[in-house]
Amino acid sequence: MFVSCVSKKDIIYFQNDKINQSKVSNSYKTIIKPDDLLNITITALDIEAVRPFNLAAVTYATSSNSAIGVAQQQSYLVDTNGEIDFPVLGKLKIGGLTRDETINLLKSKLSPDYIKEPNVNIRIANYKISIMGDVQRPGSYNIPNERITILDALALAGDLNISGQRNNILIIREEGNKKVQYEVDLRSNNxxxxxxxxxxxxxxxxxxxxxxxxxxxxxxxxxxLVISISSVLIAIITILTR
Known part of the structure; x- marks a missing residue:
């Protein structure tokens, strides 16, 4: 019965609709959101000028009876207001900005008062997605390059099981202060x-x-439960018919 309920048209990907090339885009923009953990690196020709903006976080590992300090790159957590507390510059509102917009904001704050021609690099340290439901390997996946399509994500999870519905994949996304749901039909080129x-x-x-x-x-x-009830009924019938 299970096999008979699955037909070819319910399984094959990209079988419907023609690709509208005018709507196909390879551009992708990362939006900074609350709870993002950012690694921000400032560089310039003047090494001393950038030093106050690249503070090192220090962790300690206890070995024997001594503490050894290990310098690590400072991370900045975007708070619920979309702000980070950046060295020297103080509070910066970056929630809702793209990566490029955030870089331009930092450059405008740094140059020319603090650093001449600064370079800014931003990376989201905790970039992840979660895949649930009828797939081979559900779970949360860290994405180091911060660029992933829904097809890449499903491939990471080992693809859908044969019983997974292709026509209404649900994507839940946080936009502003709301959770927004999108539905995607993998059978369509759309x-x-x-x-x-x-x-x-x-x-x-x-x-x-x-x-x-x-x-x-x-x-x-x-x-x-059915087996237990059946066993009891059979036992009763057996006793009554003796």
Missing amino acids: VLTSPVYYLQQNDVVYVEPNFAKIQSASANSNTS
């Missing part, structure tokens, strides 16, 4: 032009199982 084709940090991808798998799971959970 997935390539979807606003969620490129995922953002902390996006959640959910794959719903098909009706047959849900029914199968329900049947399996009731199997022991």
